[in-house]
Amino acid sequence: MNWKTFYALLSRDGHVARRNLVPTLVQNLLQPMLLTFVFGRVLTASGMMQMGYKNVLLPGIISISMSLSGIWAVAMPLISEFQFTREIEDRLLAPMETHWLAVEKVVAGMIQALVSGLVVIPTAWLVVGSGVSLSFHQPLQFAVVCLLVALFSAAGGLALGCSIGQTQIGLMFSMVVAPMMFFGCAYYPWSALASFKALQYAVLLNPMVYASEGLRGTLVPQVPHIPILAVIGALVVMDGVLLAVGLNRFNRKAVS
Amino acid sequence: MGIGIRIENLRKVYDTPPPIAARSGGFSFTPVRSKSTGDKKSKEKKKFEVVALDGISLEIRPGEVFGLLGPNGAGKSTTIGILTTRTRPTSGRAFIGEFDVWQEQVKAKLLIGVVPQRPNLDFALTAREILLFHGAYFGQSSRERTRRADEMIEKFKLTDRADHMVRTFSGGMMQRLSIARAMMHDPEVLFLDEPSAGLDPQTRLLLWEIIRDYHRLGKTIVLTTHYMDEADALCERLAIIDHGKIIAQGTPQELKSSIPGGYLLRLRFDRAPEELLAQLRTLPGVSEVRGTDHVATDVYADRGGTLISGIVSSAQAAGVELRDVHISEPSLETLFLHHTGRSLRD
Numbered sequence: 044m045n046w047k048t049f050y051a052l053l054s055r056d057g058h059v060a061r062r063n064l065v066p067t068l069v070q071n072l073l074q075p076m077l078l079t080f081v082f083g084r085v086l087t088a089s090g091m092m093q094m095g096y097k098n099v100l101l102p103g104i105i106s107i108s109m110s111l112s113g114i115w116a117v118a119m120p121l122i123s124e125f126q127f128t129r130e131i132e133d134r135l136l137a138p139m140e141t142h143w144l145a146v147e148k149v150v151a152g153m154i155q156a157l158v159s160g161l162v163v164i165p166t167a168w169l170v171v172g173s174g175v176s177l178s179f180h181q182p183l184q185f186a187v188v189c190l191l192v193a194l195f196s197a198a199g200g201l202a203l204g205c206s207i208g209q210t211q212i213g214l215m216f217s218m219v220v221a222p223m224m225f226f227g228c229a230y231y232p233w234s235a236l237a238s239f240k241a242l243q244y245a246v247l248l249n250p251m252v253y254a255s256e257g258l259r260g261t262l263v264p265q266v267p268h269i270p271i272l273a274v275i276g277a278l279v280v281m282d283g284v285l286l287a288v289g290l291n292r293f294n295r296k297a298v299s
Numbered sequence: 300m301g302i303g304i305r306i307e308n309l310r311k312v313y314d315t316p317p318p319i320a321a322r323s324g325g326f327s328f329t330p331v332r333s334k335s336t337g338d339k340k341s342k343e344k345k346k347f348e349v350v351a352l353d354g355i356s357l358e359i360r361p362g363e364v365f366g367l368l369g370p371n372g373a374g375k376s377t378t379i380g381i382l383t384t385r386t387r388p389t390s391g392r393a394f395i396g397e398f399d400v401w402q403e404q405v406k407a408k409l410l411i412g413v414v415p416q417r418p419n420l421d422f423a424l425t426a427r428e429i430l431l432f433h434g435a436y437f438g439q440s441s442r443e444r445t446r447r448a449d450e451m452i453e454k455f456k457l458t459d460r461a462d463h464m465v466r467t468f469s470g471g472m473m474q475r476l477s478i479a480r481a482m483m484h485d486p487e488v489l490f491l492d493e494p495s496a497g498l499d500p501q502t503r504l505l506l507w508e509i510i511r512d513y514h515r516l517g518k519t520i521v522l523t524t525h526y527m528d529e530a531d532a533l534c535e536r537l538a539i540i541d542h543g544k545i546i547a548q549g550t551p552q553e554l555k556s557s558i559p560g561g562y563l564l565r566l567r568f569d570r571a572p573e574e575l576l577a578q579l580r581t582l583p584g585v586s587e588v589r590g591t592d593h594v595a596t597d598v599y600a601d602r603g604g605t606l607i608s609g610i611v612s613s614a615q616a617a618g619v620e621l622r623d624v625h626i627s628e629p630s631l632e633t634l635f636l637h638h639t640g641r642s643l644r645d
Contacts, residue, residue: 045405051435058432059423120423132419133429133480136383137436138408299313299386 048139049147055134056151060116070115071159075108076170082230083171094174098266101167101175102258103229106192108163110227110251113156113196114203114220117148121204122212125296135297145201145293149286152197153190160189181261184271188257191278195250198282201289205296227251232259234267250281301361301519302396302410302487304382309391311352311377311543351377353543354391359521359536364514366534367523368631374543375523376416379492382521383413395488409437412486416493418473420465426476427452427461430483437484444483451479454509471502478506482513489513491522495529507533527631539635546638551631558637561629564598564606567622568614571596575617582609594622599637603628 060067083100086092124131134144168175179185207215226246228236233256236243246252257274259266268274352374359365367375380386381393384404393400395407421429430451434444452461455475460468465476474497481489491510495503510533514520524530530537531551539547539554547554555561568575571590579588579598584606587599600606603626614621627633 045438047438048436051432051438054435055421055424055432058428062423128417128422129415129419130421132385132415133421133433134436135385136408136411136413138405138438140404141384298384299380 044143045139048137049143052134052137052139052144052147053151056147057154059120060151060155067155068162071108071112072162072166074111075104075163075167078107079104079167079170083167087174095266097171097175098263099232099259100230101171101177102262103227103231103255104167105160105163105262106227106251106255106258107224107229109156109160109189109192110196110199110223110254111220112159113152113193114200116155117152117197117200118204118215119212121148121201122207122209125205126209131297141297142290142294144297145290149194149197149201149289152200153193156193156196157189160193175263176265177262178264179262181264181271184275185258185261187275188254188261188271188278191275191282192254192257194282195254195278195285198285198289199250202285202292205289205292223249223251228255232256232267233269247277250278250285253277253281301363301517303361304357304359304365304396304488304519304521305394306355306357306378306382307392307394309352309355309378309381309393310389311350311374311381311386312389313349313351314347350543352381352388352391355540355543355545357538357545357548359519362514362517362519363535364510364520364522364533366530366537367521367540368525368527368530368537368635369523369540370525373540375540376492377543378540379413379490379521379523383411383490384408410487412481412484412489414474414478414481414489414491414494416496418470418477420468420473420476420480422464422466425462425464426457426468429465429476429480433480433483439484447483447485451483455479456505470497471499474498475502475506478509486518488519488521491520493523493525495524495526503529530631537631539631539638541635541639547634554631554634555629558599558629558634562600562603563627563633563636564600564603564610565623565625565627566596566598566610567594567624568596569620569622570594571619572617575613575619578613578617579610582606582613597636 079100082092083097087094087096121131135141137144168177203215203219226242226249228246229251233243233246233252236246253269253274256269257271257278260268260271260274355374355378367378369375377386381388382395382400384400384407387401395410398406398410400407421432424432427448430448431444434447439447452458455478457472457476457479460472465473468476474494478491478494481491494506498506507529510520510522522533534551536550537548537554538545547557549557571594576588576590576596579585579596582600584601585598586601589597591597598606598610607624610624611621
């Protein structure tokens with residue numbers, strides 16, 4: 044393994060991300076802020092939602108923004124770089140085994156997901172106003188959950204980015220990303236699905252469920268959530284599967 | 300001391316459309332089909348098969364300029380693809396120096412620089428950044444890559460636009476930058492896949508000069524082309540590829556002298572009966588006469604224009620009208636025609 048090359052590729056992605064810093068920030072922050080404001084502030088202040096809903100919502104918003112930014116950061120460049128311009132070719136020719144380029148993309152995506160999660164926490168907390176009690180009493184568990192969520196989003200981005208073409212981006216959002224968000228237990232805890240038994244078990248296939256529930260369990264443990272260890276176990280398995288699928292797709296796409 | 304290349308019995312069968320086809324289609328979608336045997340559709344899909352290379356063996360000597368010549372779709376790019384780790388061969392082996400390209404990919408990659416058929420520059424970067432990052436991928440120190448990038452920008456006349464994003468570049472500039480990037484890490488072997496396609500004549504000459512300079516440093520250069528003059532001007536040795544097979548190999552001089560007679564006269568009559576062909580064979584200097592259909596006839600001979608009067612009188616004697624004459628001097632084009640029966644651009 045050629046670490047110099049790996050590091051150079053990572054710094055290339057870092058360089059491009061820094062160049063696009065403002066649009067990336069807007070893209071990562073605006074939507075969660077609007078959601079937080081409408082659901083966490085407007086609806087609770089008007090009495091249409093209970094104040095306690097803020098505690099349910101905040102970890103969900105963080106989960107959405109981490110997941111989306113990781114998927115976005117890996118999938119979108121891959122989709123365009125594998126198009127007819129084959130921009131990625133110069134990096135495939137870098138002196139390193141082909142699959143390490145995919146690993147590099149995943150690491151870069153994880154970093155972006157973590158950064159956007161870290162930026163969203165304080166911002167959303169500010170927007171949502173008083174009445175939120177975040178606990179940071181389990182820093183280790185919180186860190187592990189964050190890393191696994193970042194890996195899920197980046198590996199998911201790899202798998203998606205290597206499976207679809209430019210013309211299917213819209214379809215990807217309406218068929219994969221939107222259901223994942225709405226059935227990802229971001230806006231409600233998993234236990235709220237109890238009256239829809241079939242759905243409650245079906246959504247367990249959605250990795251975002253574990254992202255939202257894991258963040259809930261570590262940030263607002265007073266809200267009902269899936270046990271942390273179960274969350275970590277499920278995320279490890281899903282990360283492994285997504286990474287394997289993503290690497291396989293990448294190799295197939297990279298070498299004809 | 301340069302690095303040689305060896306190809307042993309290379310075969311490539313695409314069972315999905317090759318990337319080139321996908322590229323020209325504008326987008327590519329890797330079909331995600333289940334491999335269940337009951338699925339009729341996937342069975343039909345499996346039948347897609349294109350033999351791009353059909354058992355090619357080649358040896359390229361260290362430090363030589365070697366040309367792969369052939370029409371579109373002959374297998375040139377696939378050969379380059381396999382040698383540059385971008386295409387997996389169905390069978391056979393390829394070596395860059397002592398390294399098997401598919402066993403020791405990283406070591407092979409360190410030795411090669413590649414100029415693709417179409418510029419595949421990193422659109423998220425400026426020209427200078429492309430060179431700098433490329434140097435970094437190949438482990439050059441910061442000082443070394445800065446110096447080298449400056450040198451390349453100067454050499455390829457990109458100084459004015461060095462700090463512009465490359466998506467604003469013209470085709471010729473992109474091509475120049477692609478070549479600069481391939482040379483950035485000073486590779487021992489340089490692959491150029493149709494390097495002068497789309498270049499204006501001036502840039503083409505600059506490119507030839509750069510290739511010759513690089514060759515003088517003892518580097519091995521492999522280029523594909525379908526321009527005869529380019530192959531003639533640059534290559535020390537050539538292989539002519541058609542339908543995935545090598546049909547002739549040697550120095551341009553050797554290849555040209557292998558054409559019987561050297562000159563090719565393409566004739567058209569209103570009809571070409573067998574007795575006329577037999578009559579043509581008896582003309583002085585004629586070494587071969589081929590009737591390609593009932594009207595067209597190819598005459599290989601050691602002379603050109605001086606044969607015309609003989610041909611005209613033979614035609615008159617046979618009661619046949621001569622309708623068109625084209626004389627080709629000895630060239631790789633006539634060589635190609637001789638071997639395949641069709642012109643290079645067909």
